Amino acid sequence: MIPDKSNKDFVVKVQFIAIDDQGRIKKSDQNLIKFTEGTQIVDVHPFFESVITFFDHKSDHIKLDCVNMFDHSYDIEVITHKDNTGVIILRDRTDFYDRIQKIAQKRNESLIFNEVLELKNNMLHEKEAFKTKFIQNFAHEVRSPLTLISAFSSLLLKGELNLDQTKLVEAVNEQSDKLRKLMDDIIELSQLKKGKPEIINTPFSFLELIESIHLNFSSKISISSNVFEMSVSPDVPEFLIGDKRRIEQIISNLIENALLYNSGNKIRLEISENNRRAGKSSLRFVVHHQGLVPEDLENRHLVKDIEKIEPEGLSFSIVRELVDLMDGNISIKKIDKNSTQQIINIRVSFPLHNVEIPVKETKTAQQYNFTDKVRVLIADQNSTTQFTALKVLVSTGNFDTVVYKDPRELLEAVEKHEYDLILISSSISQIDALELIGIIKEFANDKNKSIPIIALTVRTSKEDIATYRKAGFKDVVKKPYTDDELLNTIYKRLNLKKFL
């Protein structure tokens, strides 16, 4: 085939330059670059300073592609002879390499962009992981003293105190409860932001729930000489299948917001049903109050960075995440210059047939007087939580307790002595509770191998509890706990008949 001469790809201009044995230009056809015959080739361009070193009294043929000189790109051949003369051949391939350059430019820019993007993404993940780890460590450190404050103030309130003392301890108890809630909120929000939400769908009486909310807030709001009104539309389902705790959290937060920003004397909650579709009820909650909420409260859910959420907006941010999980939406409307409506719509399943609601567990621990004391081994290296558990158990008069903080002594004890119950903290002497239970099961005598072992831990997500159960723990008590929470769990897991 005869090449089309109009296509520039096929018209490659060539120049031949003859070099003498002294490195001078002997002859050049001047097709591309004007050379003066007799001048040193090294003086033409720095490239030739390197090329001249190839002339070393030997025959050679060296090809160098895409050498850029004088704003052109050349493919160059250097032919050397034994007499130190030679020929340099230049081929002008500027058009071709310009095209290659454009392609490479796009490719490299895109690769660098992706590389930088990946780096930024990794940095964000690292930052997020650090933040989560920090929150976990912080929570872990704070929970131990908090456990002691909650449990001891609760114990004190059950004793005989005068009026002043009761008020003081009640204040301590109330503040520690608030602190517990704040801790739970921080951890919960970090979990929600990490995308690990836990929505537990179980049947419950919705009407009972809202009655209880009404009761709680009526008394709370009446303290500030305000009135709490609630209206429930008759078409609202009596029972729902959803996360009762989360729904209560959402409604309570709306009312608490109203209470916080209320400047009038009335707060009103309206509950109605928008529609029912595909086994789900779309429920609408509207809370009215006098006064305005901060302008940015509604948009605080847009703040993706936990660090930027102010404490009073923490619960609201959690609510926003929860509402999202329930296919819902949230809005705040200014009705006039001094009155506000907070509106939430969520979609929750409702039962198509009659449902059986599980019986509620009592919160306050049952009072028992054991005839035989329960022998309890506590494995905990943290003196604060160790002391808390010890004090809670001793206060009942039902337990004989022994504490170990050295794993070797602990293993010796479970081998030699008999116990009725073991309580293990998250870790002792760097040994994780999950590892420890495995070693206990291996070294314990036959009697101790069958007794209940309960974990006292801050790790209480669904996955964590499943892991503890799988490892052999009968139950898990979440830190910080109250005396009633600890005792209720223990009584639930013990064979009580044996001690009564």
Add this chain to the structure above:
Amino acid sequence: MTSKKIVIVGSFGVGKTSLIRRFVDETFSEDYKVTIGVHILKKTVEIQENIVNLIIWDTEGTDDIEEIRKAYLLGTHGFIYVTDITRPKTYENLAAHKIYLNEQFGNVPIIAVGNKTDLLAKGSIAQMKEEMDFLDLLISAKEGNNVQRLFERMAKMLIA
């Protein structure tokens, strides 16, 4: 007067061309233009009363040093391996590439540099220097930091 051939190698976008421009022309451009093939520039330096012509070969960026056209590397007296301190991919194969160059070119000096220190937060260069102790020098082609020192160090090694 002696001439020494220095080849600048490293991944694409690390600033090899900018480094040479800063050293030879004392200029800098924010625009990134991909180098295809090789550009050759020259600068004369005086080191310990020796006049040295540095013939600097600016090669096109590649992640794999073996991809550089062999003919470009003939007669090389020294290598400058340029990395971008903000992109780990540009220095993750540095050790292996240095081994390759040593195997192919014997005792030819290699200076590994981390470019773009101007992108670091103020006061963090010392810490970065400790973290990146596998690099011989941290430089900034944009601001000119350590650029002169780099080529002078190379020239000293070449005339020693």
